Amino acid sequence: MRIDLNSDMGEGFGPWEMGDDEAMLDIVTSANIACGWHAGDPIIMHDTSALAKDRGVTIGAHPGFNDLWGFGRRVIVGHTMSELEKQVAYQIGALQACAALAGHRVTYVKPHGALGNMSNDNDDVAMAIGRAIKGVDRDLVYMVMPGQATERAAQALGLAIAREVFADRTYDDRGNLTSRKVEGAVIHDAAYAAERVVRMVQDRRITTVSGKTIPVEIDTICVHGDNPAAVAMARAVRTALEGAGVTIAPFTVA
């Protein structure tokens, strides 16, 4: 059995830092790199790509809304699907070029924040992102949530997919993430998160908050590195998976 671990990275901006990318690059096998719209800048994008290359970590574009101040976490209402498509293409291309300069290559795309949430709930948004991916490079993998709009879009467009589950989030009965506004939606206990991930990977099932189980294929686990506790949880998840005999490796090779 083999699984990928992915994490958001390169989320500083100019003089400001966020998260412990150095630590996370020793834990994960895929790095979702911000493209300068919700975070990141060409220097950070290049340097994170170079570091990832150095550690053998696969990189993906992590496009978001054009809202640095809001870190891409706010929905901006009023874009047409065609406009969203062009915005996502812009960000993918920008990272491809920064990565090329660093001798690395972008292999997948995972939408960020409010755009990411919309993409799993809304088939039009998921398709717009998919068309951007396909238009820029049809070999790019679309990182999707199994059973949600992103997976449907990738399949409709004939794009390769990597199916993702989250280490620190609970699921509702549709197989989507429970809203962060709901008590208990975010898991803070590293040991519990690690054990839960191992079970999901071994059983190929997610268990929802109501106790229902949903069969899923899992290619990658999302972990976080924003703060020391998150890094510790990510490490616990990796250790538990390895302890269970699961090989940690990129879902795709650059």
Next chain:
Amino acid sequence: MRIDLNSDMGEGFGPWEMGDDEAMLDIVTSANIACGWHAGDPIIMHDTSALAKDRGVTIGAHPGFNDLWGFGRRVIVGHTMSELEKQVAYQIGALQACAALAGHRVTYVKPHGALGNMSNDNDDVAMAIGRAIKGVDRDLVYMVMPGQATERAAQALGLAIAREVFADRTYDDRGNLTSRKVEGAVIHDAAYAAERVVRMVQDRRITTVSGKTIPVEIDTICVHGDNPAAVAMARAVRTALEGAGVTIAPFTVA
């Protein structure tokens, strides 16, 4: 004899427009497209690429300083050469992706505004831009000023070049543009500009403000489309060249 005509395009932003791109696309054979830093946005970049594709016009990236408010005309002091390189790469990649979505392909790079001026005066800047071009795609053409730092950098890096002269600017004895601050640096008489361009192309020489002539190879002529008078001058230049038996065609085929 054959020559390319190039012009800056896609220099609107959101609700704001600049220049008459539609008119210019019937005059020129190469479009320098702003990459969202001094002007332009993903929608404009895509749509300008699509229009250019439709008219058979070659497109190039027109990267500048990250200064939308100043339209890339102000020098921002304090970037390392490595930082400039990453900034230029970012912009090239962003346009490549928007162009790909529009079914077109970026074939050259021409630095804009204050960055463009620096690149002809300063070998380090010209090399940083050249390294960005080469790092992103070594088949991209570097549009340079003959005899200046950009031409030297392109040659040192083994990049293909397109040598450019300006229809509406006078030259100093080093073969560089006369500063805009100097009286008469910008030519406003369309007939005179047209006649002068024909002479430059036929003689393979530029005549400086002191009357000196400098032999140059010329691949492309820069014309402008910011206002109706500029569009009229661009048209006069094209008509005069055609009248003199010069074929107007892209310097390179997409």
Next chain:
Amino acid sequence: MRIDLNSDMGEGFGPWEMGDDEAMLDIVTSANIACGWHAGDPIIMHDTSALAKDRGVTIGAHPGFNDLWGFGRRVIVGHTMSELEKQVAYQIGALQACAALAGHRVTYVKPHGALGNMSNDNDDVAMAIGRAIKGVDRDLVYMVMPGQATERAAQALGLAIAREVFADRTYDDRGNLTSRKVEGAVIHDAAYAAERVVRMVQDRRITTVSGKTIPVEIDTICVHGDNPAAVAMARAVRTALEGAGVTIAPFTVA
């Protein structure tokens, strides 16, 4: 009888222009000046204030969402009311300072675009804007839509109000603007708009699209100057009002 005419102004940004402010300053008596968030910059804000001062035109702050690219016309979801309040305060203060430098004084506030629409539909948003106005300077007038959330908020907070109707927009039966998405929501016939405005001012009533009439107090008429047709309509409105014996004058004196 006396009425104010107001128009949005100073909506360029850096090298980009929008509308014919010079022409509009001869037509209107109040100028809603963009504060650098959806349009405008300190240079434009100062210079528009100076021009208004020169022509005896009253000025107001025209705060919007922090979305230059979208011209403040897109809703950004996810601000708390407290955050909106601080954003509006920031923009009012910025204009007050630019106006002070120009020897003029801000006398009112009118929210722009998507923020303006929200403020008439949503009491919380209208109150947040009102608290910002009151917190910055309790003598500032809140420009409101009669019968809508903005008027209620101004009254609840004890702020002075200027009640506004639109020359080129139709009304629904709640007395709010008909959505731009509805056929006929925007009036393009200058003569009809002018006649309609005179009737509204004389009758102190608006007529809705269904034919219902709603009594309203009117202190100011909103006209536009984005394009030559808009300027012509604004001029027609002024001429018609003067022809009907209405005095055109600021609703408040700086």
Next chain:
Amino acid sequence: MRIDLNSDMGEGFGPWEMGDDEAMLDIVTSANIACGWHAGDPIIMHDTSALAKDRGVTIGAHPGFNDLWGFGRRVIVGHTMSELEKQVAYQIGALQACAALAGHRVTYVKPHGALGNMSNDNDDVAMAIGRAIKGVDRDLVYMVMPGQATERAAQALGLAIAREVFADRTYDDRGNLTSRKVEGAVIHDAAYAAERVVRMVQDRRITTVSGKTIPVEIDTICVHGDNPAAVAMARAVRTALEGAGVTIAPFTVA
């Protein structure tokens, strides 16, 4: 004897934090608050003003170049003095409004980063900033470097001044800061810095790197809070001053 301690604050942006403002507010008596151009946003500006009010700390506007990415540390070449003046006014006004909302009042202005450096070297820049201050509110204090262009400008304009020395920087023989590029320009030893500040305050003299002494009036000492070592140094400076019988108090009362 009595002296003010000032520090830069509110230098986060959106989700990003910088420095330990809470700790510094217990050490200093004046807070230089970023105005949203090199750092800060309306939320941070308001909340920092509220915290300062709560701790009895005076606040000042800390305007900089419009370069968030570069944190205002890069010179942007090509502004006229009139443009700089309007930019500084904008930022002062924005903070005044955010502070008013928090129940506090801006009492001084200190230019930031590259703009700050220019203002001490260049009389035109120092005057442009001074005219902005005077135009917005002639009662605002101009925080200046004694003997430099800012002090000359404040005196020429009749503005109240607060003369500042730096706890962690060495001086050249003109009484200006030694360039950061020079070895030893920044003092890292907290004990040494503290002892040196006490001497400067007691002797009313600065000692330059060549050993020369220059008599100066000192109203305020600049300390930093960017990192734990800086906070420790600031605390050491305060403790040493109090130990020497110096009262730590704002140079002006809000």
